[in-house]
Amino acid sequence: MQYTPKELEEKWQKRWAEARVAEIDVAAGGEKYYMLNMFPYPSGDLHVGHGRNYILGDALYRFLRMQGRAALNPMGWDAFGLPAENAAIKRGIHPRQWTVGNIAREKEQFERWGILYDWSKELASCDPGYYRWNQWLFLQLYSRGLAYRGSAPVNWCPSDQTVLANEQVIDGRCERCGSEVVQRELEQWFFRITAYADRLDAGLDSLDQWPDKVKTMQRNWIGRSVGADVRFEVPAVGHAITIFTTRPDTIYGATFMVLAPEHPDVETLIADNPAREEIQEWIDRVRNMSNLERQEAGKEGRFTGKTAINPFTKEEIPIWLGNFVLMQYGTGAIMAVPAHDQRDFEFASEFGLPIRIVIRPSTGSVTEAQTEAFTVKDESGIVINSGIIDGLTPPKAIERIIDEIERLNIGKRMVRYRLRDWLISRQRYWGTPIPMIYCDACGIVPVALDQLPVELPLDVPFTGREGNPLAKDARFVNTTCPKCGAAARRETDTMDTFVDSSWYYARFISANDDTKIFDSSLVNRWLPVDQYIGGIEHAILHLLYARFICRTLFDMQLVNFEEPFLRLFNQGMITKEGYRDPSEGMAWVPLGEVEWRGDAPHRIGSGTRLLAETGKMSKSRYNVVPPDDLIERYGADTERVYTLFIAPPEKEAAWSDEGVIGAYRFLNRVWNLGDQLVEMKGGTDGDASKMIRKTHQTIAAVTTRIERFEFNTAISALMELSNAIGDYVSGGGNDVAALRGCYSTLLQLLHPFAPHITEEMWEQLGNENFILISKWPVADSELMKEDALTIVVQVNGKLRGQVEVPNPPVEDVVLAAVNGNEKVQQWLAGKQVVKTIYVPGKLVNIVVKG
Numbered sequence: 080m081q082y083t084p085k086e087l088e089e090k091w092q093k094r095w096a097e098a099r100v101a102e103i104d105v106a107a108g109g110e111k112y113y114m115l116n117m118f119p120y121p122s123g124d125l126h127v128g129h130g131r132n133y134i135l136g137d138a139l140y141r142f143l144r145m146q147g148r149a150a151l152n153p154m155g156w157d158a159f160g161l162p163a164e165n166a167a168i169k170r171g172i173h174p175r176q177w178t179v180g181n182i183a184r185e186k187e188q189f190e191r192w193g194i195l196y197d198w199s200k201e202l203a204s205c206d207p208g209y210y211r212w213n214q215w216l217f218l219q220l221y222s223r224g225l226a227y228r229g230s231a232p233v234n235w236c237p238s239d240q241t242v243l244a245n246e247q248v249i250d251g252r253c254e255r256c257g258s259e260v261v262q263r264e265l266e267q268w269f270f271r272i273t274a275y276a277d278r279l280d281a282g283l284d285s286l287d288q289w290p291d292k293v294k295t296m297q298r299n300w301i302g303r304s305v306g307a308d309v310r311f312e313v314p315a316v317g318h319a320i321t322i323f324t325t326r327p328d329t330i331y332g333a334t335f336m337v338l339a340p341e342h343p344d345v346e347t348l349i350a351d352n353p354a355r356e357e358i359q360e361w362i363d364r365v366r367n368m369s370n371l372e373r374q375e376a377g378k379e380g381r382f383t384g385k386t387a388i389n390p391f392t393k394e395e396i397p398i399w400l401g402n403f404v405l406m407q408y409g410t411g412a413i414m415a416v417p418a419h420d421q422r423d424f425e426f427a428s429e430f431g432l433p434i435r436i437v438i439r440p441s442t443g444s445v446t447e448a449q450t451e452a453f454t455v456k457d458e459s460g461i462v463i464n465s466g467i468i469d470g471l472t473p474p475k476a477i478e479r480i481i482d483e484i485e486r487l488n489i490g491k492r493m494v495r496y497r498l499r500d501w502l503i504s505r506q507r508y509w510g511t512p513i514p515m516i517y518c519d520a521c522g523i524v525p526v527a528l529d530q531l532p533v534e535l536p537l538d539v540p541f542t543g544r545e546g547n548p549l550a551k552d553a554r555f556v557n558t559t560c561p562k563c564g565a566a567a568r569r570e571t572d573t574m575d576t577f578v579d580s581s582w583y584y585a586r587f588i589s590a591n592d593d594t595k596i597f598d599s600s601l602v603n604r605w606l607p608v609d610q611y612i613g614g615i616e617h618a619i620l621h622l623l624y625a626r627f628i629c630r631t632l633f634d635m636q637l638v639n640f641e642e643p644f645l646r647l648f649n650q651g652m653i654t655k656e657g658y659r660d661p662s663e664g665m666a667w668v669p670l671g672e673v674e675w676r677g678d679a680p681h682r683i684g685s686g687t688r689l690l691a692e693t694g695k696m697s698k699s700r701y702n703v704v705p706p707d708d709l710i711e712r713y714g715a716d717t718e719r720v721y722t723l724f725i726a727p728p729e730k731e732a733a734w735s736d737e738g739v740i741g742a743y744r745f746l747n748r749v750w751n752l753g754d755q756l757v758e759m760k761g762g763t764d765g766d767a768s769k770m771i772r773k774t775h776q777t778i779a780a781v782t783t784r785i786e787r788f789e790f791n792t793a794i795s796a797l798m799e800l801s802n803a804i805g806d807y808v809s810g811g812g813n814d815v816a817a818l819r820g821c822y823s824t825l826l827q828l829l830h831p832f833a834p835h836i837t838e839e840m841w842e843q844l845g846n847e848n849f850i851l852i853s854k855w856p857v858a859d860s861e862l863m864k865e866d867a868l869t870i871v872v873q874v875n876g877k878l879r880g881q882v883e884v885p886n887p888p889v890e891d892v893v894l895a896a897v898n899g900n901e902k903v904q905q906w907l908a909g910k911q912v913v914k915t916i917y918v919p920g921k922l923v924n925i926v927v928k929g
Contacts, residue, residue, distance in 0.1 A: 084716060084746075090839075092191070096190070099199070105601050114140060117614070118155040127703075131651075135648075135788075136194075137834075161505075202590050212596045214511060216596065218514060218528065228267070229267065230265070234260050234262065235260065235262070268515075271501075286647075288647070300497065307327045309327065311336060312387065315347070328462055332436065335397045338412045341406045362400070373405070391465075418434045418437065436453070506547045508541060512534070516560060535549075556569050580625065588606070597637075599637050603639045603640070607643055608644045610645070610648065612647075629643040649729060651726070652695050657700040667699060696734075713740075715835065718742075720745065749801055752822060756844070759813060765807065770806075770812070774820075774821040775859050778858035781793045826841050870893055872897055874924075875926060875927060888919065911929045
């Protein structure tokens with residue numbers, strides 16, 4: 080019987096769907112395990128790079144099911160957002176039409192991959208039944224002072240009269256019309272995440288099953304800094320300007336001050352500066368740059384012409400403006416200590432500002448002619464030229480100077496965070512409407528809870544130009560005030576889509592409940608999520624916002640946990656070669672226009688030699704591998720096995736078409752073995768002990784490796800087992816009972832990776848129920864033992880041979896085997912044996928001299 084993947088895969092996909100094998104009653108008992116893939120944005124066709132994430136999750140799910148766990152594996156759609164708007168604009172259709180069509184397409188692809196989800200709990204963030212609870216959550220935060228309206232800069236296109244996301248600004252210009260983008264201050268809505276900064280930072284210590292890299296990224300984003308606020312008097316403005324520093328021990332070395340261009344005192348400081356117009360032009364240019372662009376632009380500055388008073392040296396120090404100082408961090412003002420801060424050193428060097436050394440190494444010295452800052456802040460430094468803190472180490476000096484700052488009442492000890500409040504307003508159409516109303520008499524008024532959801536109208540004209548269409552739809556905007564009943568206006572901003580994904584993990588537990596956000600009793604049983612799977616690109620914003628919202632739900636007494644995800648796994652990306660044309664500005668070339676001449680790629684037609692470049696799969700690079708053709712030719716099981724075999728799943732992996740063929744051949748071998756077994760007549764010939772031993776060793780190996788997410792080496796062990804079974808058959812063995820047992824175990828162990836072929840062969844062997852619900856094999860430690868054991872032999876610690884002895888090893892027998900080994904004895908000839916060291920079951924080390 081020939082292996083024909085297409086027919087058998089369609090057969091089993093249909094059977095799984097009809098039997099609803101992945102549906103679970105969350106109210107029932109059992110050993111629960113909640114696993115979750117980050118829900119995707121429905122963008123249309125998925126490629127094999129996307130597949131790695133979901134195939135990996137499905138393999139884990141099937142493994143858990145076979146272990147008897149009550150495993151929950153739901154799926155939903157992160158369906159709102161800018162990409163849908165842009166795609167709809169490009170195609171001249173409504174974002175909902177684009178989104179719904181993509182959801183249907185991706186569900187079809189999940190099915191073709193053989194991925195099982197509990198679709199009875201499906202949710203989509205663009206469904207009013209879901210985003211109603213976004214709005215409910217917003218109102219709960221508003222009532223607690225955690226949602227507020229404030230001013231924030233936005234990217235504004237004056238031609239299109241619309242706000243642009245950062246992704247829509249290319250080199251400072253609108254990606255649509257090319258107009259120069261300007262920064263504009265708008266009143267917008269924020270969530271007060273900074274109120275939870277300390278808890279979010281401290282909570283990272285409890286996440287011992289998260290990757291260290293992710294925790295470090297979050298900790299850096301939160302940016303907890305311990306230091307002091309210090310007031311520097313500024314005669315020109317008539318009051319002090321407060322700086323924040325983490326190095327108050329260097330205050331005697333502060334030789335200038337730098338303000339952010341947006342600092343509120345800047346206008347006064349430059350009012351009578353002869354170069355005011357030029358300085359203002361520079362300020363406007365800097366303010367129109369993103370924070371990242373400002374950091375990458377190099378050190379730029381302008382002198383205000385004014386000075387501040389260093390409160391300890393009493394010296395006048397110049398006040399500069401710098402592009403690298405941000406209002407969003409600290410106070411928007413810094414004291415600059417160029418001798419001991421590299422950024423300040425580079426700025427001072429650029430503009431000829433004084434550098435004063437106030438810390439030296441505990442041994443040695445630094446000079447004014449230094450070429451970089453001496454930044455030590457531990458016990459290896461000694462403070463100098465600093466009055467009351469002379470001679471102290473930096474840690475002790477920091478404590479002493481802060482005490483003095485507080486005694487003089489010129490500042491105080493302070494903990495600050497780089498984290499800023501979460502700006503959730505989007506002047507976009509395709510998102511959750513913010514449930515607030517503006518009344519001339521009552522001010523800002525929340526929508527009544529019983530009036531939720533505020534539905535997004537689907538019949539508004541949508542062109543993507545001239546601003547947010549909600550603001551122009553009188554039917555949506557015009558309403559009545561919930562307080563006084565007078566005419567009022569709805570908020571037309573929509574919510575950041577990260578709000579949608581900040582709590583969805585809890586909604587899956589009672590996805591169809593229209594009376595409350597979720598069932599707390601069930602959520603408290605099933606959560607935190609036992610295993611969360613997704614890309615490293617979500618390490619900061621999504622995961623941080625989810626941790627924040629979970630804490631707010633905890634404070635509302637809706638959940639009894641603060642961390643939503645117990646374990647986190649980040650899969651690596653799959654890469655593939657693409658080709659660039661150097662004659663066209665290194666433009667990417669479609670694969671259909673590439674031909675190979677000798678060992679080099681060339682462009683068909685022009686004959687230009689192309690440059691190959693391996694990178695992330697992307698439609699813009701023309702290097703995506705669509706799964707449909709692959710599945711048609713080799714089957715989904717082949718793609719699944721190759722995807723998980725290609726490399727450790729957390730590592731980047733390069734896609735190889737030849738490697739796919741290798742996975743296909745492996746599955747063909749498994750199929751042919753089963754085919755032979757089905758046709759084999761009863762027999763008991765042949766010693767099956769070696770095959771049985773290999774089977775139990777493989778059970779132990781595969782079980783452990785799946786638990787450790789070592790899927791590639793688990794598949795490698797299965798390949799070895801299939802070879803052992805094949806060797807037994809080809810060697811004439813026909814102990815059908817032993818063979819059937821070992822082959823059945825192979826199918827069970829292989830099922831998480833190749834579910835279709837294993838279900839088919841399981842049925843061919845006469846089993847009535849799904850292999851999915853069969854019991855995961857358990858290794859017998861006695862049957863795993865080898866008849867013989869290999870012992871390493873060393874002479875003076877260097878490998879000189881090995882011997883085989885019966886298992887379990889006996890020391891006298893081992894040493895006798897060593898003495899009888901000719902190769903080892905050659906290394907001992909003419910030498911005196913000082914001692915012999917035996918490490919039971921592992922090695923013998925003979926120490927000699929002479």
